[in-house]
Amino acid sequence: MKSSNKWPLWPALVHAKCPRCRRGAMFANSMYGFHGQVMLKKCEHCNLVYEIEPGYFYVAMLVSYAMNVAEMVTLAVAMSILTGSENPWIYTIVILTTALILSPFNFRYSRIMLLYWLTPGLRYHPEMSKDKNSQQSTMQNGSAWLPAENNMSK
Numbered sequence: 224m225k226s227s228n229k230w231p232l233w234p235a236l237v238h239a240k241c242p243r244c245r246r247g248a249m250f251a252n253s254m255y256g257f258h259g260q261v262m263l264k265k266c267e268h269c270n271l272v273y274e275i276e277p278g279y280f281y282v283a284m285l286v287s288y289a290m291n292v293a294e295m296v297t298l299a300v301a302m303s304i305l306t307g308s309e310n311p312w313i314y315t316i317v318i319l320t321t322a323l324i325l326s327p328f329n330f331r332y333s334r335i336m337l338l339y340w341l342t343p344g345l346r347y348h349p350e351m352s353k354d355k356n357s358q359q360s361t362m363q364n365g366s367a368w369l370p371a372e373n374n375m376s377k
Contacts, residue, residue: 229349232339239331242338244269244351249335254327262334269351273338280334282341287333291322294329 235245247266252258265272274280295318302314338345 230352236335236339239335241266241269241271242345243271243348245347246352249273250331254331260327260330283333283337286336287329290329290333294325295322
């Protein structure tokens with residue numbers, strides 16, 4: 224059964240959308256820029272508060288650490304296979320530069336992974352993906368139970 228208001232997981236995850244409704248943004252600005260990343264306090268679509276409790280995103284530091292270690296090990300093995308160099312300074316410079324370049328990515332996606340997969344009880348609700356305007360207009364008319372043609376006559 225395919226619903227018209229159901230939003231797919233991967234586009235919502237890549238574009239940093241709310242894990243509950245997959246419509247509202249989680250961050251106020253882009254990943255890379257001259258200003259720091261600003262995470263919104265709550266979803267503008269379904270009003271989910273992202274920081275569930277004080278200090279909630281400390282766990283995201285552990286996820287970011289795991290991502291960073293995986294990136295460094297992968298890069299070190301790839302450099303060893305591709306270049307065959309034994310100079311430790313080449314490894315150090317390349318790995319630390321890559322870690323610095325990927326730090327905004329790790330910051331953002333560690334929080335996204337924490338909210339999407341590592342938070343018990345937080346899951347996607349397709350009914351919350353509906354447009355706010357259609358929900359509010361039927362509630363304001365007081366005629367949510369009437370057919371569409373009767374709503375238009377008011």
